[in-house]
Amino acid sequence: MTNSRAVVARGKGEPVTVETIVVPDPGPGEAVVRVQACGVCHTDLHYREGGINDEFPFLLGHEAAGVVEAVGAGVTDVAEGDFVVLNWRAVCGSCRACRRGRPQYCFDTHNAAQPMTLADGTPLSPALGIGAFAERTLVHSGQCTKVDPAARPAVAGLLGCGVMAGIGSAINTGQVGRGDAVAVIGCGGVGAGAVAGANLAGAAEIIAVDTDATKLDWATELGATRTVDASRADTVEAVRELTGGNGADVVVEAVGRPETYTQAFYARDLAGTVVLVGVPTPEMQLELPLLDVFARGGALKSSWYGDCLPSRDFPMLVDLYLQGRLPLEKFVSEEISLDGVEHAFSRMDKGEVLRSVVVV
Structure with a gap:
């Protein structure tokens, strides 16, 4: 010992x-x-x-x-x-x-x-x-x-932990593809990772949403193409406006609150995907109209550790970092x-x- x-x-x-x-x-x-x-x-x-x-x-x-x-x-x-x-x-x-x-x-x-x-x-x-x-x-x-x-x-x-959770929430859980429009709500360590993951996956639009200008700057450095200051603008309306009125193909919620999850739900396109990677607290409750859940289609997912497999993902991401791509x-x-x-x-x-x- x-x-x-x-x-x-x-x-x-x-x-x-x-x-x-x-x-x-x-x-x-x-x-x-x-x-x-x-x-x-x-x-x-x-x-x-x-x-x-x-x-x-x-x-x-x-x-x-x-x-x-x-x-x-x-x-x-x-x-x-x-x-x-x-x-x-x-x-x-x-x-x-x-x-x-x-x-x-x-x-x-x-x-x-x-x-x-x-x-x-x-x-x-x-x-x-x-x-x-x-x-x-x-x-x-x-x-x-x-x-x-x-x-x-x-x-x-x-x-x-955090960076993998974010990258994986976009790539593994959200399955962001080339040309997709992605919104990330909450751009701390995990949300910034989701921005980097969406960029790595080839998303055409990456919309970073936060109330903190510094975090929006961080997201921009990691690949965000647009930013939304949620203290000044309605998140759902802003994301829709930046995506031709449709909403994003994938929305990553990296805050873990009912209010921001609801924004993510309505900021996605029809048949789009919501990924919850922010961690809620035990007392939080979510209420959504069940008809909207049905009518909007798509997928509502939770991301555990970015759904990563360390033996597969860590070496790959380190290699991408060494190549200057991450x-x-x-x-x-x-x-x-x-x-x-x-x-x-x-x-x-x-x-x-x-x-x-x-x-x-």
């Missing part, structure tokens, strides 16, 4: 602390990864605020890239020295989704069996089964996805140390950054 510095959330709403944790040697099916970079995702803030569950203390961080330092018995998919992006969909291969050839929906994903602990032996709950605001972390080997080591860790690690570096607003995570939460909450990235 080894000691590592790591970012820990000890209680609901309490500022995070940098502490020494104990990382066990890898057991069967496990791997220890030396973390090189980890993005600060809103999900980590949800953990700190008790919005996921109350299994404190949490070891935060999950959007990470690093190098495999050691593997346990039976591990054959990765080896010491491999450069990997960590994922929270280590497919089991045997659940009903996997058996039906849909591993991107795996219902029984793997995590490390052994707990990492505080110095006094208190078990830690790693965020999304990863816990990567740390010098080292213990994961299941299936959570390690090998990618081209030529990619900068601060960039590659972003595929571990500008992942534009998502990195700043690089910080482990000690800067609490301040990064504040900046993220205020919408001042697209992604802060911890470089270890």
Whole structure:
């Protein structure tokens, strides 16, 4: 076992602390990864605020890239020295989704069996089964996805969560095609990823919708062709006007609120697709006229992790980045140390950054 510095959330709403944790040697099916970079995702803030569950203390961080330092018995998919992006969909291969050839929906994903602990032996709950605001972390080997080591860790690690969720919501879930008109409502990290994904897929029109001018600028840099300031214009009317009165072929809702979902529903063309990738809170309710659901046709979809399959999608997207076709570096607003995570939460909450990235 080894000691590592790591970012820990000890209680609901309490500022995070940098502490020494104990990382066990890898057991069967496990791997220890030396973390090189980890993005600060809103999900980590949800953990700190008790919005996921109350299994404190949490070891935060999950959007990470690093190098495999050691593997346990039976591990054959990765080896010491491999450069990997960590994922929270280590497919089991045997659940009903996997058996039906849909591993991107795996219902029984793997995590490390052994707990990492505080110095006094208190078990830690790693965020999304990863816990990567740390010098080292213990994961299941299936959570390690090998990618081209030529990619900068601060960039590659972003595929571990938010950026992949956004790109995948457009490409995998929304199945955006060449020449499509796409609208993205909410242009934070995930929505910006959806813009980049729609651009990569060859959409002819990409309409970015937000109330924050800075986020609309970010979306433009990532491929948006038009922008709508939702604080000044009616979103549905604006999207229809920009699409010849028809509405968009695909609308990605990256906010996760009933109001913006309703806008997405009516901003799409007949037989168009709505993709919900924004995460709602438990108390939210949605009401739509059932006749409109029927009459407008098309598809209403939810996107889990961008419906990604890490073993397929991470290497492909890293290759596209290295070819200059996917500008992942534009998502990195700043690089910080482990000690800067609490301040990064504040900046993220205020919408001042697209992604802060911890470089270890």
